[in-house]
Amino acid sequence: MSFTAQAAAPPIVEAIGVSKRYGPTIALHEAQLRVVAGESHALVGRNGAGKSTLVGILTGLRAPDTGMVRFAGEPAPPIADREGWRQRVACVYQHSTIIPDLTVAENLFINRQPEKRGFISWPTLKREARALLDRWNVAVSEDMRAGDLRIEARQLVEIARALSYGARFIILDEPTAQLDGEEIKRLFVRIRELQAAGVTFLFISHHLQEVYEICQTVTVLRDARHIVTAPVADLPKDRLIEAMTGEQVHFGFADAAGRSPVRDAPVALEVKGISGEDFEDVSFTVRKGETIGISGATSSGRVGVAEAVAGLARFGKGEIRIEGRRLPSGNVPAALALGVGCVPKSRHDQGLVLPLSVADNGTMTKAGRMGPLGFIAPRRRAETTNRMIRELGVVTQGPEQPVSGLSGGNQQKVVMGRALATDPSVLVLLDPTAGVDVKSKEALLAVVERMRREGKAILVVSGEIEDLRTCDRVLVMRHGRVVAEKKAGWSDNELVAAIEGI
Numbered sequence: 095m096s097f098t099a100q101a102a103a104p105p106i107v108e109a110i111g112v113s114k115r116y117g118p119t120i121a122l123h124e125a126q127l128r129v130v131a132g133e134s135h136a137l138v139g140r141n142g143a144g145k146s147t148l149v150g151i152l153t154g155l156r157a158p159d160t161g162m163v164r165f166a167g168e169p170a171p172p173i174a175d176r177e178g179w180r181q182r183v184a185c186v187y188q189h190s191t192i193i194p195d196l197t198v199a200e201n202l203f204i205n206r207q208p209e210k211r212g213f214i215s216w217p218t219l220k221r222e223a224r225a226l227l228d229r230w231n232v233a234v235s236e237d238m239r240a241g242d243l244r245i246e247a248r249q250l251v252e253i254a255r256a257l258s259y260g261a262r263f264i265i266l267d268e269p270t271a272q273l274d275g276e277e278i279k280r281l282f283v284r285i286r287e288l289q290a291a292g293v294t295f296l297f298i299s300h301h302l303q304e305v306y307e308i309c310q311t312v313t314v315l316r317d318a319r320h321i322v323t324a325p326v327a328d329l330p331k332d333r334l335i336e337a338m339t340g341e342q343v344h345f346g347f348a349d350a351a352g353r354s355p356v357r358d359a360p361v362a363l364e365v366k367g368i369s370g371e372d373f374e375d376v377s378f379t380v381r382k383g384e385t386i387g388i389s390g391a392t393s394s395g396r397v398g399v400a401e402a403v404a405g406l407a408r409f410g411k412g413e414i415r416i417e418g419r420r421l422p423s424g425n426v427p428a429a430l431a432l433g434v435g436c437v438p439k440s441r442h443d444q445g446l447v448l449p450l451s452v453a454d455n456g457t458m459t460k461a462g463r464m465g466p467l468g469f470i471a472p473r474r475r476a477e478t479t480n481r482m483i484r485e486l487g488v489v490t491q492g493p494e495q496p497v498s499g500l501s502g503g504n505q506q507k508v509v510m511g512r513a514l515a516t517d518p519s520v521l522v523l524l525d526p527t528a529g530v531d532v533k534s535k536e537a538l539l540a541v542v543e544r545m546r547r548e549g550k551a552i553l554v555v556s557g558e559i560e561d562l563r564t565c566d567r568v569l570v571m572r573h574g575r576v577v578a579e580k581k582a583g584w585s586d587n588e589l590v591a592a593i594e595g596i
Contacts, residue, residue, distance in 0.1 A: 110161055114159055138302070272392070368409040375412070459512050514541075526556065
């Protein structure tokens with residue numbers, strides 16, 4: 095269907111002149127969105143652009159101050175009518191709402207289980223769950239423990255649950271953030287099949303390439319305002335990024351392709367034949383002033399290797415040396431003492447204590463060095479935090495603001511600042527730009543490049559192409575082993591083919 099024909103069709107959802115303010119903060123200003131039935135419509139923008147606020151309004155979790163939302167031409171239900179909202183829209187969030195210790199069937203019909211004489215009818219529950227899964231072609235067992243499902247299968251179960259209420263408009267919030275290449279392909283196949291069956295998607299992602307793969311239309315928000323809505327085919331990537339940022343963004347400064355190889359600098363990190371839970375016999379070295387990447391599928395073992403170097407995970411044999419000194423297995427304090435700084439994979443689960451301030455989070459790794467007898471000197475704490483805010487460009491109300499109030503990109507900058515606070519000689523970065531907007535990605539990669547020039551040894555473990563371009567060479571892992579090494583200057587197709595085993 096052409097974009098003109100789509101635009102003439104009645105929208106399944108429409109937000110008109112929607113505004114929302116929290117005290118002095120403008121979260122949305124006269125935003126608009128029009129999603130046509132049967133399409134996948136991308137909603138993109140930098141962290142803090144207003145996407146989450148708009149999703150909250152579209153799902154009835156908050157009311158707009160001004161403006162209105164319509165579903166199929168009819169006004170949205172009152173906020174209190176939760177059943178009415180469930181029949182029209184559902185959101186599958188990046189962090190699953192599936193209860194892992196319940197079965198698939200119990201999750202599908204939670205709080206609305208079929209009853210017989212006042213008791214749950216388990217045969218009916220299982221029968222109805224199987225019928226629902228079959229209707230939407232979700233190939234999992236209704237008796238399976240939900241926590242044992244793959245992430246993509248959990249997402250499909252959440253989609254099936256939403257469809258069972260009658261909703262045909264599904265919001266997917268960063269659905270691929272925790273998936274590897276093959277899992278993403280399978281999810282996209284299912285999305286296209288569901289589209290063909292009459293389901294409409296609003297697709298939110300920081301991975302712009304995915305917008306071009308799966309979506310027909312894109313809406314851009316910037317600074318709480320609607321910037322543009324256009325067919326994806328009519329908006330080249332550079333123009334899309336420019337619409338998101340208000341300026342052109344260029345990652346060439348972090349590309350290692352034209353960089354001279356590091357050969358004579360001292361070895362800062364030496365990994366010799368280490369094996370762990372999901373990796374075996376992994377060896378490599380990183381010299382001072384060198385950036386080495388490790389990539390591969392989620393199940394390749396790359397995360398396990400990185401966490402072993404950072405002291406976050408144990409390794410059973412082999413050894414790791416930091417500037418010649420041996421690192422004990424699974425010992426974070428020892429890793430810090432030897433000079434390892436780490437940006438962990440999940441900033442929410444491993445990187446931040448969300449209720450604490452920017453200052454508390456940013457100085458956590460060096461609290462013991464900031465005053466005598468365990469007491470933290472306020473002046474030294476303030477100096478460290480203000481330097482981090484200034485050098486990393488953290489947008490915050492001040493050092494005492496709870497880190498939970500920052501955008502995702504600024505939270506990641508605080509995690510980076512915490513890793514750098516101890517002035518480490520070795521930096522381990524796991525997915526350092528995951529879930530951040532293009533401008534924050536540019537800022538974070540600039541920090542990585544600056545650290546390399548200052549002589550730090552950097553290990554970047556990521557599935558992001560942009561992250562890996564910073565690397566002098568990239569090690570590719572598959573099934574727990576290093577299977578290839580690509581020197582800077584590789585093409586996207588070449589690296590992806592190595593990762594996928596093609």
